[in-house]
Amino acid sequence: MIVCRTRVELFPRIAEWKRAGVQIGFVPTMGALHDGHLSLVRVAREHARQVVVSIFVNPTQFGPNEDFSRYPRAPERDLELLERERVELVWMPDASEMYGHDEQITVDPGPVAKVFEGVVRPEHFRGVLTVVAKLLHQVQPDVAVFGQKDAQQLFLVRRMVADLAFPLRIVEAPTARESDGLARSSRNVYLKQVEREQADALWRALSAGKGLIMRGERSLAAVERSMRDVLASVPGCDLQYATVVSETGFSACDPLAPSGRLIIAVKLGSVRLIDNEKYEVER
Numbered sequence: 001m002i003v004c005r006t007r008v009e010l011f012p013r014i015a016e017w018k019r020a021g022v023q024i025g026f027v028p029t030m031g032a033l034h035d036g037h038l039s040l041v042r043v044a045r046e047h048a049r050q051v052v053v054s055i056f057v058n059p060t061q062f063g064p065n066e067d068f069s070r071y072p073r074a075p076e077r078d079l080e081l082l083e084r085e086r087v088e089l090v091w092m093p094d095a096s097e098m099y100g101h102d103e104q105i106t107v108d109p110g111p112v113a114k115v116f117e118g119v120v121r122p123e124h125f126r127g128v129l130t131v132v133a134k135l136l137h138q139v140q141p142d143v144a145v146f147g148q149k150d151a152q153q154l155f156l157v158r159r160m161v162a163d164l165a166f167p168l169r170i171v172e173a174p175t176a177r178e179s180d181g182l183a184r185s186s187r188n189v190y191l192k193q194v195e196r197e198q199a200d201a202l203w204r205a206l207s208a209g210k211g212l213i214m215r216g217e218r219s220l221a222a223v224e225r226s227m228r229d230v231l232a233s234v235p236g237c238d239l240q241y242a243t244v245v246s247e248t249g250f251s252a253c254d255p256l257a258p259s260g261r262l263i264i265a266v267k268l269g270s271v272r273l274i275d276n277e278k279y280e281v282e283r
């Protein structure tokens, strides 16, 4: 497995693969890898001969009061896991390699970056899309794999790739979950034991809402209420949003569209958790 920390190391490798015409699959991550990340690597492998994983904790997507400095980092363990997955190349730049000292141009993430996650994290998606654009230019993949786990991010990456004509395909990979339904996340290590036990409430709420829709409910308010009721029974759970959005515009619609996504964000103690689940009903 090749590990590149500078563009000088990375670019000749990518150029060689491009010249040879081999398909490159790419999985961008912030490290502290778990089974969810590794499932993305396996999806990338289905689409490409060479798999590149990036590990970069991107400072520009964290707000001033967020967890950038204490975000979990485990580079050696990450490299071992990726070696076991037979990843061909790991791209691990540091912040000074990724950002010059006077960068002025960023990706404007548009109106969908202002709702849901964007309300709590106003500059988050500008940071995400800007670094994803840079990573895609550096790695030049044919296919890039993103998790459904971060549904709004996935929606915006798809929009950026379409609207700015990036020459690659975005593939979405299903959410890997713990046995009680909690979506795997690098941030789950922040949960205290009692919070960890309560955290299955997100999956229970999504399942309750989806169950209602699948039984024929089309009222947005009724589905929102069913999710809220589950979360309200959890002491200390601060609900930020629980609603249903369309796949086409990532906006709430009433009555519900035949397909869409239930989305939830809560704060359990000091830990913010997000999750979502797709639904599709027969028309």
Ligand code: AMP
Pocket (backbone or CB within 6 Å): 028, 029, 030, 031, 035, 036, 037, 039, 040, 145, 146, 147, 148, 149, 150, 173, 174, 175, 176, 177, 183, 184, 185, 186
């Ligand atoms: P992160 O390291 O959190 O930035 O995530 C890197 C990629 O892994 C993103 O595309 C995430 O959506 C995806 N991801 C994170 N958690 C999961 C999970 N539990 N299942 C599947 N993909 C995930």
